[in-house]
Amino acid sequence: xxxxxxxxxxxxxxxxxxxxxxxxxxxxxxxxxxxxxxxxxxxxxxxxxxxxxxxxxxxxxxxxxxxxxxxxxxxxxxxxxxxxxxxxxxxxxxxxxxxxxxxxxxxxxxxxxxxxxxxxxxxxxxxxxxxxxxxxxxxxxxxxxxxxxxxxxxxxxxxxxxxxxxxxxxxxxxxxxxxxxxxxxxxxxxxxxxxxxxxxxxxxxxxxxxxxxxxxxxxxxxxxxxxxxxxxxxxxxxxxxxxxxxxxxxxxxxxxxxxxxxxxxxxxxxxxxxxxxxxxxxxxxxxxxxxxxxxxxxxxxxxxxxxxxxxxxxxxxxxxxxxxxxxxxxxxxxxxxxxxxxxxxxxxxxxxxxxxxxxxxxxxxx
Amino acid sequence: xxxxxxxxxxxxxxxxxxxxxxxxxxxxxxxxxxxxxxxxxxxxxxxxxxxxxxxxxxxxxxxxxxxxxxxxxxxxxxxxxxxxxxxxxxxxxxxxxxxxxxxxxxxxxxxxxxxxxxxxxxxxxxxxxxxxxxxxxxxxxxxxxxxxxxxxxxxxxxxxxxxxxxxxxxxxxxxxxxxxxxxxxxxxxxxxxxxxxxxxxxxxxxxxxxxxxxxxxxxxxxxxxxxxxxxxxxxxxxxxxxxxxxxxxxxxxxxxxxxxxxxxxxxxxxxxxxxxxxxxxxxxxxxxxxxxxxxxxxxxxxxxxxxxxxxxxxxxxxxxxxxxxxxxxxxxxxxxxxxxxxxxxxxxxxxxxxxxxxxxxxxxxx
Numbered sequence: 154x155x156x157x158x159x160x161x162x163x164x165x166x167x168x169x170x171x172x173x174x175x176x177x178x179x180x181x182x183x184x185x186x187x188x189x190x191x192x193x194x195x196x197x198x199x200x201x202x203x204x205x206x207x208x209x210x211x212x213x214x215x216x217x218x219x220x221x222x223x224x225x226x227x228x229x230x231x232x233x234x235x236x237x238x239x240x241x242x243x244x245x246x247x248x249x250x251x252x253x254x255x256x257x258x259x260x261x262x263x264x265x266x267x268x269x270x271x272x273x274x275x276x277x278x279x280x281x282x283x284x285x286x287x288x289x290x291x292x293x294x295x296x297x298x299x300x301x302x303x304x305x306x307x308x309x310x311x312x313x314x315x316x317x318x319x320x321x322x323x324x325x326x327x328x329x330x331x332x333x334x335x336x337x338x339x340x341x342x343x344x345x346x347x348x349x350x351x352x353x354x355x356x357x358x359x360x361x362x363x364x365x366x367x368x369x370x371x372x373x374x375x376x377x378x379x380x381x382x383x384x385x386x387x388x389x390x391x392x393x394x395x396x397x398x399x400x401x402x403x404x405x406x407x408x409x410x411x412x413x414x415x416x417x418x419x420x421x422x423x424x425x426x427x428x429x430x431x432x433x434x435x436x437x438x439x440x441x442x443x444x445x446x447x448x449x450x451x452x453x454x455x456x457x458x459x460x461x462x463x464x465x466x467x468x469x470x471x472x473x474x475x476x477x478x479x480x481x482x483x484x485x486x487x488x489x490x491x492x493x494x495x496x497x498x499x500x501x502x503x504x505x506x507x508x509x510x511x512x513x514x515x516x517x518x519x
Numbered sequence: 520x521x522x523x524x525x526x527x528x529x530x531x532x533x534x535x536x537x538x539x540x541x542x543x544x545x546x547x548x549x550x551x552x553x554x555x556x557x558x559x560x561x562x563x564x565x566x567x568x569x570x571x572x573x574x575x576x577x578x579x580x581x582x583x584x585x586x587x588x589x590x591x592x593x594x595x596x597x598x599x600x601x602x603x604x605x606x607x608x609x610x611x612x613x614x615x616x617x618x619x620x621x622x623x624x625x626x627x628x629x630x631x632x633x634x635x636x637x638x639x640x641x642x643x644x645x646x647x648x649x650x651x652x653x654x655x656x657x658x659x660x661x662x663x664x665x666x667x668x669x670x671x672x673x674x675x676x677x678x679x680x681x682x683x684x685x686x687x688x689x690x691x692x693x694x695x696x697x698x699x700x701x702x703x704x705x706x707x708x709x710x711x712x713x714x715x716x717x718x719x720x721x722x723x724x725x726x727x728x729x730x731x732x733x734x735x736x737x738x739x740x741x742x743x744x745x746x747x748x749x750x751x752x753x754x755x756x757x758x759x760x761x762x763x764x765x766x767x768x769x770x771x772x773x774x775x776x777x778x779x780x781x782x783x784x785x786x787x788x789x790x791x792x793x794x795x796x797x798x799x800x801x802x803x804x805x806x807x808x809x810x811x812x813x814x815x816x817x818x819x820x821x822x823x824x825x826x827x828x829x830x831x832x833x834x835x836x837x838x839x840x841x842x843x844x845x846x847x848x849x850x851x852x853x854x855x856x857x858x859x860x861x862x863x864x865x866x867x868x869x870x871x872x873x874x875x876x877x878x879x880x881x882x883x884x885x
Contacts, residue, residue, distance in 0.1 A: 195852040238604055249675035254851050277643075277680045279848045280670065281761070304646065309615035314643045316682065395647070482645045485620050486561040 161187075162376065164383040166299060167391045171319045175299060175383045179372055181326035182209060182287075188216040192283040192321055194256040197221035200244055200271040201262040202231040205289050208332055213262055213287060221258070225251050229267065234420035236266045236306045238314075244274040255279035258321070264290035264337070265297035265424065269315070272303030276318035286320045289329035291341025291375075292425050295382035296403075298323050300390040306419055310480040311411050317395050325379060327372055335368075339461035340425025342367065343406075345378055346456055347432065348385045350449070351402045354498035356381060357456070364459045401483055402500035405492040406432030409466065409514070412477035416469040429462035430517065437513040438505055439493040449497060465519035471511035478510075527553075528742065530749040532665060533757045537685045541665060541749045545738055547692035548575060548653070554582040558649040558687055560622040563587035566610055566637040567628040568597040571655050574698055579628055579653060587624070591617050595633065600786035602632045602672045604680075610640040621645035624687070630656035630703070631663035631790065635681070638669030642684035652686045655695035657707025657741075658791050661748035662769075664689050666756040672785055676846040677777050683761050691745060693738055701734075705827035706791025708733065709772075711744055712822055713798065714751045716815070717768045720864035722747060723822070730825045767849055768866035771858040772798030775832065775880070778843035782835040795828035796883065803879040804871055805859040815863060831885040837877035844876075 161178030181187050197217050201210050206228040217224050227247040229240050248257065259282060261271035268286055275284035286298035304315025330338070342364075349357030359378075360367075366374045386403065393400040410431030413422055436450035454464045466474075475489070483490040488504050495501045527544030547553050563583045567576050572594040583590050593613040595606050614623065625648060627637035634652055641650035652664035670681025696704070708730075715723030725744075726733075732740045752769065759765040776797030779788055802816035820830045832840075841855070849856040854870050861867045 238608070242604070245673055245680060246675075249673060249679060249846060252845065252853060254853075255848055256851060277682060279679060280668070280681045280683050302646070307611055307615060309612075313615060313645060314611060315646045316643060317646050479618065480615060482621050485622060487618060487620075 162380045164380060164387050166387040168319060168394055173320060173322050175323040175325065177325045177376060177379050177383065179327040181324050182212050182216065185216060187324055191220060191285060192258050194221060194258050196223045196251065196253040196257040197260060198248060198253060198257060199224065199226045199260045199262055200229065200267055201226065202229050202267055204231040205263045209262060209289060209329060213260060232420045233266055233424065236270060238305060241270050241274055241305050244270065245278065248278055255282055257282050259284040260287055262287045262289065264288065264293045268293050268298050269303050270305060272318055272320065273305060273315050276303055276316035283321045286323040288325055290333055291330055291338055292344050294325040294379050295341060296344040296386065299383055299386045311414060311419065327375055330370060330375060335461065336423065338368065340423040342460040343425035343429040343462055345382050346460060347405050347428065348382055350453060350494045350497060351405045351500035352385045352498060357497060361456060364456065368461065401502050402492050404483065405500055406435050408478050408481050408483065408489065408491055409434040409474065411481055412474040413466050415477040416473050417467055426463055429457045430464060430466040433457065433464050433517050434466065434513050435491060436494060437516060438491060438510060441509055441513060442493065442505060445494040445496060449494060465517050468518040471514040474514050475507060475510065528746045530746060530753050532753040534685060534760055539686060539688050541689040541691065543691045543742060543745050543749065545693040547690050548578050548582065551582060553690055557586060557651060558624050560587060560624050562589045562591065562617065562619040562623040563626060564614060564619060564623060565590065565592045565626045565628055566595065566633055567592065568595050568633050570597040571629045575628055575655060575695060579626065598786045599632055599790065602636060604671060607636050607640055607671050610636065611644065614644055621648055623648050625650040626653055628653045628655065630654065630659045634659050634664050635669050636671060638684055638686065639671060639681050642669055642682035649687045652689040654691055656699055657696055657704055658710050660691040660745050661707060662710040662752065665749055665752045677780060677785065693741055696736060696741060701827065702789065704734065706789040708826040709791035709795040709828055711748050712826060713771050713794065714748055716819060716860045716863060717771045717866040718751050718864060723863060727822060730822065734827065767868050768858050770849065771866055772801050774844050774847050774849065774855065774857055775800040775840065777847055778840040779832050781843040782839050783833055792829055795823045796830060796832040799823065799830050800832065800879050800883050801857060802860060803882060804857060804876060807875055807879060808859065808871060811860040811862060815860060831883050834884040837880040840880045841873060841876065
């Protein structure tokens with residue numbers, strides 16, 4: 154069960170005094186070695202959800218009991234639709250109810266929703282306590298647990314209330330992916346696929362070669378693709394932590410995707426599913442603007458389909474898409490800004506005429 | 520109306536790339552000169568309350584309309600009891616309802632509650648937008664508008680959910696103090712008096728000489744004492760922005776004071792009133808521990824009384840005080856940490872036996 158050192162990858166997110174390590178390997182949750190040197194405190198609070206908690210919370214508690222005298226578990230309802238203030242407040246209730254002081258360390262055990270909410274709670278509780286990411290989904294291991302974006306949703310927009318707040322460590326146990334439903338594995342692959350067009354043409358080739366193996370959850374392939382994803386994300390975040398510019402490229406497909414999520418109601422489509430269809434629309438827009446060579450959209454669309462993901466968005470009407478896209482955080486003065494592909498492996502941030510955007514939406518709705 | 524340059528004081532809060540100016544003078548709200556060079560954006564949101572807004576919001580809007588195409592005003596109910604999530608959410612509703620993007624600048628026009636909530640909203644909206652403090656009470660001009668502590672209350676504790684988030688500028692118009700009720704002027708004097716024991720013996724002498732003039736609101740005296748208070752606060756915050764140690768001295772009297780506010784219910788006593796009675800208790804504890812010479816508590820108590828402030832706390836029972844003090848942010852592992860005076864002008868952070876603390880509480884309850 155215990156992984157040898159050579160079976161574990163380490164990726165560093167270099168952010169000066171906020172730098173931290175991402176640890177990637179099978180059996181991480183079973184081995185005390187990876188849980189040493191965390192911030193010391195009397196209290197630790199494990200935040201998890203009703204799906205993941207019953208499987209892994211006891212194991213995590215075991216790892217923490219040698220460091221923390223008091224380990225509390227709070228379990229939230231599972232799903233994007235609960236990523237709101239009232240659910241967040243359950244974390245504050247637990248912290249204050251247990252007399253947790255401002256050295257208390259929070260542990261986010263779950264997927265992107267748990268990670269975003271735990272990170273935001275850590276950013277705000279007594280104006281900031283340390284937290285550790287323990288992502289248990291592919292999506293959170295390759296994307297959301299890294300980089301310090303934390304948030305909750307507002308009825309008028311996704312992730313509108315949050316903070317840039319870095320974790321003290323990210324611990325990815327590949328074994329937790331065994332319990333992940335196929336649909337969520339695919340949703341995670343959407344964020345993996347994203348890194349190809351925006352940053353790494355070679356990754357795109359590699360994914361085309363190994364997509365079936367990834368969907369069969371072959372551990373060496375998963376480990377390799379999680380490490381590469383984290384390397385790309387760490388590099389981008391290290392260069393632009395607070396999204397002054399470059400970091401926005403990580404939102405490829407997300408502007409269209411957010412419109413899908415908001416239009417259907419948060420939680421109807423998984424985030425990764427919405428991003429998948431959104432990437433096809435964004436690639437179409439890149440081609441129509443003459444930025445990327447004709448054919449990239451088709452190649453991307455084929456790969457997305459092989460990942461078990463939707464290549465077409467829901468038919469909400471282009472006007473409804475545009476309405477939601479205008480409240481995107483990248484918008485400035487009502488002007489929607491898209492992440493577009495300028496040749497495979499290179500992304501740019503651009504605005505585009507509404508009529509052209511509407512054509513791209515209409516061309517890729519089911 | 521327009522103040523000449525020599526009638527305005529400037530104090531710098533030196534925090535590297537988060538440094539900013541505090542401007543102190545009469546007529547600041549009437550003069551465009553002080554409102555140039557603010558962060559540019561399409562939208563500005565003035566957050567105020569139902570007491571201050573009707574008097575000053577139109578004037579502030581005039582100052583901002585040359586810089587911002589769209590100036591929105593949101594008015595919150597007045598008082599500490601509204602410093603909660605649901606009131607904060609009205610700021611987010613206004614921002615999203617008006618399509619405010621992530622360059623939007625927030626302006627806090629009011630006292631400490633408006634400043635704390637506006638700052639926290641700015642820290643969280645789209646993970647951070649700029650904000651400007653326009654404090655209109657003595658308490659906010661000498662204390663809460665400076666230093667970047669922002670927060671809302673939780674039913675189980677005051678200021679438990681918040682962020683360290685610095686404003687882009689602080690603009691104190693002395694003329695706004697003319698509309699301040701006497702009770703609130705006195706509450707502001709509590710935070711002024713605080714700076715003497717913890718940092719400046721000379722200020723204590725000066726206050727003993729000028730207390731009546733301050734209560735008559737003589738502008739030169741107010742200007743002088745606001746500048747000196749801001750200088751002390753700027754120095755402490757510049758040395759310890761995130762309260763790793765030194766900054767905690769600014770909470771002299773606040774641990775007892777928070778217990779009074781929480782015990783009576785937020786808003787029954789003004790924050791400054793609770794701090795006033797709390798300082799007497801903390802000075803008593805300093806004397807009983809042999810830290811400060813006998814007589815300081817009496818001298819401080821006399822000055823507090825002359826400021827029109829309570830020198831005795833409400834009779835909640837020492838156990839009730841202690842219970843609330845244990846959820847203070849300075850507490851560690853259930854151990855309450857007090858800011859105590861070690862000779863006039865010098866503060867230290869210490870714990871103390873419960874029995875002794877209880878004696879100090881009982882000795883100074885009405």
